[in-house]
Amino acid sequence: MHMRHDWQQAGVTTLPVMFGYLPLGAAFGILAAEIGIPAWGALLMSLIIYAGAGQFLAIALLAGGAGLTEVAVATLMLNSRHLFYGLSLLRRFQGAGWRKPYLIFALTDETYSLLTAHGGDGGLDHAQAFRISLLNHLWWVLGSMAGVLASTTLTFDSRGIEFALTALFIVLTLEQARRLRQWLPFAIALATGVTAMLLLPERHLLLGAIGAASLVLLANYRRRLSGGLA
Amino acid sequence: MIGASLLGFIAVCAAATFATRVLPFVALARQADHPLILHLGRYLPPAVMMILVLYALRDFRPLSDGRLNVAADGWPMMLASLAVVVLHLWRRNALLSIIGGTGAYMAMVQLGWAA
Numbered sequence: 001m002h003m004r005h006d007w008q009q010a011g012v013t014t015l016p017v018m019f020g021y022l023p024l025g026a027a028f029g030i031l032a033a034e035i036g037i038p039a040w041g042a043l044l045m046s047l048i049i050y051a052g053a054g055q056f057l058a059i060a061l062l063a064g065g066a067g068l069t070e071v072a073v074a075t076l077m078l079n080s081r082h083l084f085y086g087l088s089l090l091r092r093f094q095g096a097g098w099r100k101p102y103l104i105f106a107l108t109d110e111t112y113s114l115l116t117a118h119g120g121d122g123g124l125d126h127a128q129a130f131r132i133s134l135l136n137h138l139w140w141v142l143g144s145m146a147g148v149l150a151s152t153t154l155t156f157d158s159r160g161i162e163f164a165l166t167a168l169f170i171v172l173t174l175e176q177a178r179r180l181r182q183w184l185p186f187a188i189a190l191a192t193g194v195t196a197m198l199l200l201p202e203r204h205l206l207l208g209a210i211g212a213a214s215l216v217l218l219a220n221y222r223r224r225l226s227g228g229l230a
Numbered sequence: 231m232i233g234a235s236l237l238g239f240i241a242v243c244a245a246a247t248f249a250t251r252v253l254p255f256v257a258l259a260r261q262a263d264h265p266l267i268l269h270l271g272r273y274l275p276p277a278v279m280m281i282l283v284l285y286a287l288r289d290f291r292p293l294s295d296g297r298l299n300v301a302a303d304g305w306p307m308m309l310a311s312l313a314v315v316v317l318h319l320w321r322r323n324a325l326l327s328i329i330g331g332t333g334a335y336m337a338m339v340q341l342g343w344a345a
């Protein structure tokens with residue numbers, strides 16, 4: 001009976017993510033079907049890749065006929081932000097036992113924000129973190145399934161639905177700006193992003209911009225160390 | 231793309247994605263408090279988000295025939311983005327902002343803005 005209560009609580013906690021993942025997963029499923037990925041492929045991607053932006057990028061690369069090395073590098077670069085999620089959860093996940101590999105695998109932006117939004121050290125136990133992660137994963141897979149089904153059974157005009165991803169990035173950027181209240185990372189991103197657009201071919205754009213931003217941040221760190229100013 | 235090659239493609243994506251998630255847990259556990267890591271952890275994520283916005287807003291056409299962002303002149307994309315920003319600053323409801331902006335974009339594109 002405790003168990004049931006815990007699942008209920010996890011369900012309520014993940015409700016906002018469900019509202020986001022179902023349509024976004026559906027957008028992914030529809031897009032995947034549109035470029036000719038079979039239903040099992042789209043579902044497998046949502047099951048074992050499980051990354052919103054990463055899967056949209058994968059579709060774009062697949063459609064563009066990118067090579068496997070390029071796919072690996074682009075995915076690594078796009079998801080490099082996850083490195084820093086892990087760093088801040090090193091202690092939190094200690095002692096999670098058999099659940100730990102799954103908690104790490106399922107660490108999307110949204111799951112990360114739920115797990116870190118809920119209290120400090122005594123906030124969430126590992127079992128509850130596991131339930132929240134699992135439910136979010138389920139919403140994503142269900143959404144993808146709905147999208148695949150919709151594109152094969154309905155004549156739904158889905159042109160333009162991929163804008164949901166652009167909208168998601170805008171919302172996440174606004175949230176980051178609200179949280180951080182500093183212009184530095186955004187100025188760096190604008191500078192490296194626009195420079196990359198002007199100088200680099202399309203397929204290296206993301207890589208170049210994010211790599212350059214990391215280097216600028218590194219230089220900025222060293223300058224602060226030696227100069228001693230904030 | 232079918233069968234084995236699609237499987238290989240998915241496996242590479244899954245491995246690369248998992249690698250970024252697991253790396254700090256296996257490699258950097260003892261450096262978690264290093265000031266450089268903290269510095270990057272603080273400033274890189276917002277920078278990446280901003281770059282992703284720029285990337286999405288450029289004339290994005292990875293598909294050989296037809297584009298991912300359907301409109302030809304990019305104006306629907308810009309207007310819909312503005313709608314997302316205004317909606318989000320106003321209500322601060324992520325779902326509302328995303329659905330509102332996407333709905334506006336789909337309407338503009340499907341009602342024939344793109345010539």
